[in-house]
Amino acid sequence: MRYLPLTESDRRAMLAVIGAKDVDELFRDVPAAARLAEPLPLPRHQGEMEVERAFTRMAGKNLSAGCAPFFIGAGIYRHHVPAAVDQLLLRGEFLTAYTPYQPEVSQGTLQALFEFQTQVAMITGMDVANASMYDGATATAEAAIMACRITKRAKVILSGSLHPHYAETTETSLRYTEMEAELLPPDPLGFEDLLGRVDSQTACVVVQNPGFFGGVKDLRLLASTCHEVGALLVVMVAEPTSLGLFESPGAMGADIVVAEGQSLGMGMNFGGPGLGLFATRDKYVRQMPGRLAGQTVDVDGKRGWVLTLSTREQHIRREKATSNICTNSGLCALAFSMHLTMLGGSGFGRLAEINHANAVRLEQKLAKVKGLKVLAQSYYNEFAVHLGDDVKAAEVVDALAEKGILGGVPASRFYPSWPELAPVLILAATETNTEDDMDRLVAALKEVV
Amino acid sequence: MSDVNTFSGNRGLQVEEKLIFEMGNPGCSGVDLPEPGPVDLDRMDGLAKRGAFGLPDLSEPQVVRHYTRLSQKNYGIDTGFYPLGSCTMKHNPRLSEKLARLPGLADLHPLQPQKTVQGALEVMDSLAEWLKELTGMPTVAMSPAAGAHGEWCGLMAIRAAHDDNCQGHRRRILVPESAHGTNPASAAMCGFSVDPIPAKDNGRVDLDALKAKLGPDVAGLMLTNPNTCGLFESEIIEIAAAIHGAGGYFYCDGANFNAIVGRVKVADLGIDAMHINLHKTFATPHGGGGPGAGPTVLSAALAAFAPVPYVVHGKDGFELVEGGREGAKPFGRVKGFHGQFGVFVRALAYITSMGADGLRQASSDAVLNANYLQAALGDVLTPSFDGPCMHEALFDDRFLKDTGVTTLDFAKALIDEGYHPMTMYFPLVVHGALLMEPTESESKDTLDQFIAVVRGLALKAKAGAAEAFKASPQFTPRRRLDETLAARTPVLRWKA
Numbered sequence: 001m002r003y004l005p006l007t008e009s010d011r012r013a014m015l016a017v018i019g020a021k022d023v024d025e026l027f028r029d030v031p032a033a034a035r036l037a038e039p040l041p042l043p044r045h046q047g048e049m050e051v052e053r054a055f056t057r058m059a060g061k062n063l064s065a066g067c068a069p070f071f072i073g074a075g076i077y078r079h080h081v082p083a084a085v086d087q088l089l090l091r092g093e094f095l096t097a098y099t100p101y102q103p104e105v106s107q108g109t110l111q112a113l114f115e116f117q118t119q120v121a122m123i124t125g126m127d128v129a130n131a132s133m134y135d136g137a138t139a140t141a142e143a144a145i146m147a148c149r150i151t152k153r154a155k156v157i158l159s160g161s162l163h164p165h166y167a168e169t170t171e172t173s174l175r176y177t178e179m180e181a182e183l184l185p186p187d188p189l190g191f192e193d194l195l196g197r198v199d200s201q202t203a204c205v206v207v208q209n210p211g212f213f214g215g216v217k218d219l220r221l222l223a224s225t226c227h228e229v230g231a232l233l234v235v236m237v238a239e240p241t242s243l244g245l246f247e248s249p250g251a252m253g254a255d256i257v258v259a260e261g262q263s264l265g266m267g268m269n270f271g272g273p274g275l276g277l278f279a280t281r282d283k284y285v286r287q288m289p290g291r292l293a294g295q296t297v298d299v300d301g302k303r304g305w306v307l308t309l310s311t312r313e314q315h316i317r318r319e320k321a322t323s324n325i326c327t328n329s330g331l332c333a334l335a336f337s338m339h340l341t342m343l344g345g346s347g348f349g350r351l352a353e354i355n356h357a358n359a360v361r362l363e364q365k366l367a368k369v370k371g372l373k374v375l376a377q378s379y380y381n382e383f384a385v386h387l388g389d390d391v392k393a394a395e396v397v398d399a400l401a402e403k404g405i406l407g408g409v410p411a412s413r414f415y416p417s418w419p420e421l422a423p424v425l426i427l428a429a430t431e432t433n434t435e436d437d438m439d440r441l442v443a444a445l446k447e448v449v
Numbered sequence: 450m451s452d453v454n455t456f457s458g459n460r461g462l463q464v465e466e467k468l469i470f471e472m473g474n475p476g477c478s479g480v481d482l483p484e485p486g487p488v489d490l491d492r493m494d495g496l497a498k499r500g501a502f503g504l505p506d507l508s509e510p511q512v513v514r515h516y517t518r519l520s521q522k523n524y525g526i527d528t529g530f531y532p533l534g535s536c537t538m539k540h541n542p543r544l545s546e547k548l549a550r551l552p553g554l555a556d557l558h559p560l561q562p563q564k565t566v567q568g569a570l571e572v573m574d575s576l577a578e579w580l581k582e583l584t585g586m587p588t589v590a591m592s593p594a595a596g597a598h599g600e601w602c603g604l605m606a607i608r609a610a611h612d613d614n615c616q617g618h619r620r621r622i623l624v625p626e627s628a629h630g631t632n633p634a635s636a637a638m639c640g641f642s643v644d645p646i647p648a649k650d651n652g653r654v655d656l657d658a659l660k661a662k663l664g665p666d667v668a669g670l671m672l673t674n675p676n677t678c679g680l681f682e683s684e685i686i687e688i689a690a691a692i693h694g695a696g697g698y699f700y701c702d703g704a705n706f707n708a709i710v711g712r713v714k715v716a717d718l719g720i721d722a723m724h725i726n727l728h729k730t731f732a733t734p735h736g737g738g739g740p741g742a743g744p745t746v747l748s749a750a751l752a753a754f755a756p757v758p759y760v761v762h763g764k765d766g767f768e769l770v771e772g773g774r775e776g777a778k779p780f781g782r783v784k785g786f787h788g789q790f791g792v793f794v795r796a797l798a799y800i801t802s803m804g805a806d807g808l809r810q811a812s813s814d815a816v817l818n819a820n821y822l823q824a825a826l827g828d829v830l831t832p833s834f835d836g837p838c839m840h841e842a843l844f845d846d847r848f849l850k851d852t853g854v855t856t857l858d859f860a861k862a863l864i865d866e867g868y869h870p871m872t873m874y875f876p877l878v879v880h881g882a883l884l885m886e887p888t889e890s891e892s893k894d895t896l897d898q899f900i901a902v903v904r905g906l907a908l909k910a911k912a913g914a915a916e917a918f919k920a921s922p923q924f925t926p927r928r929r930l931d932e933t934l935a936a937r938t939p940v941l942r943w944k945a
Contacts, residue, residue, distance in 0.1 A: 004814055014821040040582060040809075046804060062566050070558070088517070091517070091520040096527045097526075097737045098738075104864055104922050104925040104929065109519075111519055114942070138783075165786065216494050243499075270566065270569045270787065308935040309936055315629075319643045324637075325595070327597070329738075331740060342509065343504075346477075360487075377492075401562045406558065413560065
């Protein structure tokens with residue numbers, strides 16, 4: 001077996017040193033009733049060729065995005081990842097290292113994390129960012145919990161602009177705690193009144209910008225309203241390339257910014273792993289969850305990096321820790337950072353402009369589909385459309401898939417019990433969409449709607 | 450430190466590397482993008498377009514060199530022996546990386562119509578089947594993103610089950626003192642209080658002490674098995690009976706499942722929930738901290754409370770259940786979308802490569818390697834417990850008594866010898882712990898070389914060479930770093 005270097009003679013020699021007759025003897029602490037005498041009756045080992053054949057067969061049953069005009073977003077976005085990113089990510093010194101607890105042999109990971117934290121703080125407009133969370137959903141939940149810790153209040157208001165998975169994950173996370181989540185209904189038109197709901201009991205308001213239905217909002221009034229009553233504003237960014245286009249959440253007054261970082265560096269991977277970005281103000285840094293890389297010097301006075309402020313974390317504080325998180329999304333953070341470094345400041349801004357321009361172009365083309373109405377007044381690279389009162393978006397999406405087109409996400413997939421959302425379709429356009437993709441989508445929509 | 454100074458500060462292959470923010474040529478980019486079309490400012494709710502970000506501009510060759518140089522300041526499993534106890538640093542097969550990059554698996558959106566992703570759902574279902582077979586458990590929640598996330602998932606299921614049985618007053622969780630820090634932290638996140646239970650002199654849970662702590666407010670027990678001392682909990686069946694007898698559930702921390710795959714079905718031990726770290730047991734890369742995956746197997750008593758989503762066999766193929774279905778009472782959702790799919794692909798590639806015979810051989814070799822280290826080092830180091838260990842060997846610092854050398858110094862000296870240190874100062878239940886987990890990936894030759902080095906260092910310490918130990922490491926890109934300074938004056942980002 002190709003991953004196992006010991007030979008039978010090695011094993012015999014080692015057992016002799018140990019003084020055991022056989023390996024079974026080493027398992028003698030296992031209760032006899034629970035010991036398995038032989039391998040389970042399951043398939044036996046296979047060579048690379050056989051395994052690759054089986055996976056190629058499974059992969060062949062999927063319609064991959066690259067083989068179809070593709071307009072799905074809703075929390076995972078298809079972007080072009082520069083070839084160098086994945087090649088660098090495969091370097092074994094990054095790929096096969098553990099968490100950098102031994103800083104002298106982990107300066108590569110630590111410096112990369114320090115750069116990542118800086119990049120995240122810069123694009124979100126915040127002071128400081130951590131070394132990553134699992135994904136956008138769990139980062140949102142952790143932000144709500146952190147806001148309760150800071151304000152010593154229990155009420156979390158979840159905007160209807162929030163991705164339903166983020167809202168569900170946050171509700172689940174608060175379920176058995178003193179904290180409570182107040183979830184507002186879905187808000188496809190962006191008419192939600194959050195200002196009137198914030199009061200002196202509110203720990204935080206959590207909004208997503210651009211929202212789940214695509215809407216972009218100026219959050220400054222909401223931020224000041226929160227701050228007047230001592231509540232925090234948590235801004236969730238599901239599409240981080242949008243940070244290249246307009247004013248940052250930090251500039252609008254956010255206290256905590258969380259994001260799903262999948263858009264940069266990683267590809268879609270059927271939705272996982274993701275990358276939770278988490279940024280806040282300096283004054284709240286000791287309340288943050290997750291790891292932090294920090295700058296210091298070594299005994300020779302040379303600049304270097306270590307994991308720091310770990311007295312917040314579970315391995316030191318146990319049940320009093322700010323979170324139970326240990327393993328995070330380190331390699332995804334590295335991929336994100338590499339992609340952003342490849343883009344640079346000018347590339348990041350331009351990427352955002354192209355995304356927005358492509359969405360505008362898509363909206364213009366969709367105007368030719370009879371009965372279709374674009375719901376959003378404002379958007380970045382994604383918007384919701386209403387296909388007509390009697391049209392079911394889920395059926396339209398299935399009919400498009402029959403034609404080899406992956407044409408958005410029906411809102412009903414998330415809101416099955418909201419009949420008024422049945423005709424709503426959420427469409428995204430990125431830099432990967434060509435003019436031809438859009439024309440094929442529009443032509444197909446004309447046929448099936 | 451070598452007294453040879455270079456003009457550059459570089460030392461041959463050890464090249465000093467600036468932060469990206471300290472380099473760059475404004476206007477450069479490593480990505481060629483077309484001219485954007487007109488940007489519609491009316492579409493941004495009156496927000497202004499962003500100005501400069503402060504991000505550096507670099508071309509592709511600069512970026513490639515930057516990260517290549519950074520990588521050379523890291524130690525990975527690919528570099529050498531990495532006996533980091535409890536972390537399971539085994540070889541990461543490259544076939545898994547190749548398969549995870551097949552466009553038919555990587556370039557898939559989680560919200561595509563389900564009939565266009567039947568192969569992806571098959572990957573999830575096949576992996577789930579393997580995990581159920583290997584543990585003997587009826588259900589697995591696939592979505593937890595890591596070990597601690599799986600712990601939380603399992604405890605949430607326990608809390609939900611108690612609530613459903615009108616036992617919501619059960620709020621106390623028993624956790625051994627030797628547990629990973631994530632255990633009490635996860636329990637606290639479910640609103641449980643944590644009650645520590647002591648160990649006996651043989652490193653196992655004190656069953657009598659545990660029984661004395663049982664009561665009508667006990668929700669359950671969290672126990673790592675094999676435990677964090679690298680020992681199998683020999684009274685585990687009695688432990689399970691005791692906790693069940695008191696109306697509690699039994700959570701097993703599966704961080705060390707790699708020691709027993711194919712040799713024990715955990716269902717036979719009486720557990721109700723256990724997470725499986727795919728990035729440990731099933732060889733997916735640790736990636737400098739993640740991502741991992743922590744699917745959590747559940748007993749029949751907890752199955753109904755598994756979180757969404759999950760895959761079922763429907764009439765037209767695989768079906769992903771994202772909301773509720775009849776009979777199910779999911780406690781909620783633990784993350785976005787469907788779990789760590791990219792990690793699932795890698796883990797399934799490893800599992801099907803190894804097969805039932807290979808997985809059992811891997812556990813056997815992991816345990817053999819650890820016992821070999823324990824036996825070959827037992828006379829110069831001080832093993833904490835008698836008898837065979839499982840996949841990791843635990844030593845304490847008695848062998849360093851009166852030498853002036855600490856566990857930390859010993860670990861740093863190993864770095865100069867070309868090894869990644871073992872886990873230090875964990876578990877907390879022995880003094881100055883050195884926890885070594887060789888895994889099955891290491892050859893006898895590698896172990897013999899390591900043994901010779903550790904023996905040499907132990908003798909050197911006993912001979913009175915504390916100063917040399919204190920000065921180590923000498924040959925790393927950076928020597929010992931000032932962690933106190935980092936915490937006292939946090940610098941967490943670059944600033945112009």
